[in-house]
Amino acid sequence: MVFSPSFSLPISAPILHVLPDSDPPYNLLRCHPSLNLLSKCKNTQNLRQVHSHIIKTGLHNTQFALSKLVEFCVVSPFGDLSYALLVFESIEEPNQFIWNTIIRGHSLSSSPIRAIAYYVRMILSGMEPNSYTFPFLLKSCVKVAATHEGKQLHAQILKLGVDSDPFIHTSLINMYAQNGELDNARLIFDKSALRDAVSFTALITGYASRGCMDDARRLFDEIPIRDVVSWNAMISGYTQCGRFEEALTIFQEMQEANFPPNDSTMLTLLSACAHSGSLELGNWVRSWLEDHGRGSNLQLVNALIDMYSKCGDLDTARDLFNGINQRDVISWNVMIGGYSHMSHYKEALALFQIMLRSNIEPNDVTFLGVLPACAHLGALDLGKWIHAYIDKNFHNLTNISLWTSLIDMYAKCGNIEAAKQVFDNMESRNVASWNAMISGLAVHGHAHMALEFFSRMANEGFKPDDITFVGVLSACNHAGLLDLGRQYFNSMIRDYKISPKLHHYGCLIDLLGRAGLFDEAKTLIENMEMKPDGAIWGSLLGACRVHGRVELGEYVAEHLFELEPENPGAYVLLSNIYAGACRWDDVAGIRTKLNDQGMKKVPGxxxxxxxxxxxxxxxxxxxxxxxxxxxxxxxxxxxxxxxxxxxxxxxxxxxxxxxxxxxxxxxxxxxxxxxxxxxxxxxxxxxxxxxxxxxxxxxxxxxxxxxxxxxxxxxxxxxxxxxxxxxxxxxxxxxxx
DNA sequence: TTAGGGTTAG
Structure with a gap:
């Protein structure tokens, strides 16, 4: 047996001679040196050594020692579930604690649904569940969105009469709330006299996830005694709903109430700063953390990196990242994602390559940062490599966003067939997956297929959103399908009650302009609820060039100059219009103007x-x-x-x-x-x-x-x-x- | 006789 230098076993541990199922006095077991050693295990090797020691000292004859071993395997990051199961299967009649621990282990694992299977085995073996069993099981139901199973467990809870246990009560509220059945969550909450901050917070979080922050706020005001988690949940709820000012108001209320914030409060605040771009508050949080000696906590530093990069201060973010001694996968993900988010795609890919060379295993969030960078740069090989990596290493991955990101990457890298293959192989899809496919087909000029996907989407019960219509209209646009474009535009407003945004108008105006229907385009612009942007005038100017409309071009260009005085593109287009009409003096005039103003076109x-x-x-x-x-x-x-x-x-x-x-x-x-x-x-x-x-x-x-x-x-x-x-x-x- | 609920990278 190999002993690692930092780990040694006691030479003289007491040997216990006991009969199975008749545990000796607990005070002797609880402080037994072999069991104390468990907490010092730092890897599987250590774990095996302690297990051998347990056997050598006879402790393996006690359920208590085995339960501690199993518990360690299940809870510690240095343990592993398969080892726990080996030990578990060797026990003839596991006690209630061991059954519960195995169920707990599965609830924490990557396939939490298996917890239910072990629960069934437990019942069949004749062992009764207790009030500890259900919180683990209900947590599993939340993780895999198993509402049906959750309801069956609810029935068992009522049958056993353990529904008044505060832990089970909150677990039930949470299970219903997280699985979208807020009415049921509310029913349980209202029916019970149990009203501690924890059950309130479970319901508040449910409301927040549905965007019902006003209901959440009412509940928050009713909490008899608030605790820090309830405050944090409110800040987080407002942040998730994009109501950043109200999130900050809650934090101010918290300070006025002299309620001490904790690390989580700061994490939540940093997330609010990241989403709202509040660098000033972010800096304040950073100094708060330093003042409170939390400046080197990894989770907090990661959140700071995320905040700085989302606020556009990539240099400070990178300095913090470089300063971390032991980065975890999240550190890499937030930094890579930060680069990607700020359109620094090359930096994102470069850092990803360093991550791989450092033998850090990427996860799905990593790829959500890297794939958009591949898409923008057209890095198809890397994108393909990531696809293969996912297929090889992530079985049963149900992350719809990841597959959608792959569709987008393939489409933007020019491989629309591969995009379609990913789409076809998806087990479940959401509106974003359909949108990615439709706009992918659109930019490749496959207009009719894009429109076919649009009908399929509606037939399968998905409700198109404004982004879907950007895809649909751009499909019409790229293929010059004017009549269809008009029809979809009108249907979007009439049938889907989506009010057109600049993008939608842009597509239609571009279509009209290219077809030479300038009067209709002008009328549409005049009737828009918002002011046209540079893109709209720009596409019209492009159309003027195609149709040689010099005067109209000058009129449109004036609007564009006013809106984007720094953009040389408008001058270039207008000069091309003059060139087309052989008005070389005007061409030269624009050239001088551009030179005088020191404007340079974006280099190709x-x-x-x-x-x-x-x-x-x-x-x-x-x-x-x-x-x-x-x-x-x-x-x-x-x-x-x-x-x-x-x-x-x-x-x-x-x-x-x-x-x-x-x-x-x-x-x-x-x-x-x-x-x-x-x-x-x-x-x-x-x-x-x-x-x-x-x-x-x-x-x-x-x-x-x-x-x-x-x-x-x-x-x-x-x-x-x-x-x-x-x-x-x-x-x-x-x-x- | 050891444990269990609500916040926290996208």
Whole structure:
């Protein structure tokens, strides 16, 4: 047997000779050295050593010692349930405590429903449950939303007459409240004379989870003697409902009442700060924690990191993260999630890679932070790796958000088929899953399939929300389905009672503009309940360019200049309109204006993932290590394009006025650099996937179509608005984008 | 004769 240096067994422990089921005096057992050693176990090895010791000293003949062993296995983070079960199965007639402990163990495990199975076994073996048995069982019912089983347990509780036990009473309220049956929870609460702060709080939490904070507040006011958890539950309830000011008011009331807050109060407050962006209060909490000597508590530091990153102070968040000695998975998750939340996607992925190298096991929350970063950067390989990791390591995972996040990732990374596969394999879905699928199909231009999913969704009893309609309308938009778009827009208002938001108007106005129906678009804008935003004027301006409407373009541009004076995009679009009308003086005028005001257009940037590494290219970029080879390939591409009779489209010159124009012609746009890199670094025939931060320009669009044919490559490009699948010389958008 | 209820990364 191997002894770890920090752990040694007592040499002379008393040997007990006892008969089974006849435990010796408890005072002798309770303080027996072997049992005291249990609390010092730090791993399974230690546990086995103590178990051997228990056997050597004869203690294994007592149910008391075995119950302590089983309890340790079940409760301690260094124990494990399977070991507890081994011991349990070796006991001929386990006592009530041991049965309860095994049930408790299952309620704490990853499959709490098994607690019920052991309860059934307990009854069948002839052992009666007691008032300790039910809180464990009811907790399991909460975890797996087993309302039906919970009700059966309720019947048993009434039959046994233990319903007046305060613990069972609160557990029942909690079970009903958490499973959405608030009326039943209330019934139990009202019928009983038991009214301590704990049962009040259980009901308050139920109301809070349903957004009924006014009911919660009434109950809170009725609590005879409040305790710290009831205060915390109120702060947390308001926070969850997005009523941050009221959350802070409760905290103020708490202070005025001289009620001392605890760590949980601070955790809850930090969560309120994170959600509402209250950096000032967050800083106050931080100094409170330092003043009270809680500044290095891991859970609190994690909450501080979360607060700072959500408030946009990523540097302070990272400093705190770096300062932690022993980070847990939550530390990593909040930092990665913070980067992702603030659109620092590259940092999110970089930190995730460090996490893996540090041998920290990621969990579902980690992936909820990483997958959106993959989606934005188009990091399909990493996304696929995560999918495989989940399949391998997380069986029976019922986290709908995670699967939905995978759908979104696949769709945004250009693999809509994989997105659909994930969707089809989901055991249960929610509105968000349908929304992800519908908008995924929409950006890929599969309008009819998106609309088909919309009908399926309604048929399966899901109620579409405003986000669903953004997907539906953008599906119509990307396919130019004007009549259908109008119909869905009207149906949204009439049949689903959803009032249109800017996004919905944006889709419809874009559709109308592209179809040249400017009068209808203008009327719609004038009748909107809110002021149009830059996106709406912008799409109209784009439509003016397509239809060569110079005067209207000037009128629309004026609105855009007023709304977004710093945005050079509007000037660029207007100059393209002038260029289309050969009004070169006006083109030059805008150019001067842009230069005078020192405005620079957002540089075009395209990324491509090769062998799990994301490579980024800016216009005319020469910093890539393989730059020479890339430009060699670029020359070859240009030569072949020329041979194929390609004539560059220079109608959008100003669009590329600054760096790109200076770099010469249009041949060094970032997407072309990325494609050239893709051509030299992947095997012939491999699909090339690229992601561009701006809309793809006309010239590159025509060039890419030809490249797909010349090199026999499928090229999937995501631009700011949608996907383009280039194949055999044509594009899935049918030149409509 | 050892235990059990309500708040606390998305």
């Amino acid at each position: 940037c395209t990324s491509i993932e090769v062998d799990s590494v994301v490579h980024e290219f800016l216009v005319g970029d020469k910093v890539h290590p393989l730059s020479k080879d890339i430009y060699k390939m670029l020359n070859e591409v240009d030569r072949l394009l020329d041979l194929a009779g390609f004539v560059p489209d220079t109608s959008e010159v100003l669009y590329d006025m600054d760096e790109e124009w200076k770099e010469g012609a249009l041949s060094h746009h970032s997407e072309k650099l990325a494609i050239a890199f893709g051509l030299i670094s992947t095997k012939p025939g491999t699909t090339i996937r690229i992601v561009k931060n701006l809309r793809v320009c006309r010239n590159c669009h025509s060039a890419t179509k030809l490249i797909s044919m010349i090199f026999n490559r499928e090229i999937i490009a995501r631009d700011r608005n949608r996907f383009h699948h280039f194949k055999d010389g044509s594009c899935s958008c049918n030149d409509y984008w």
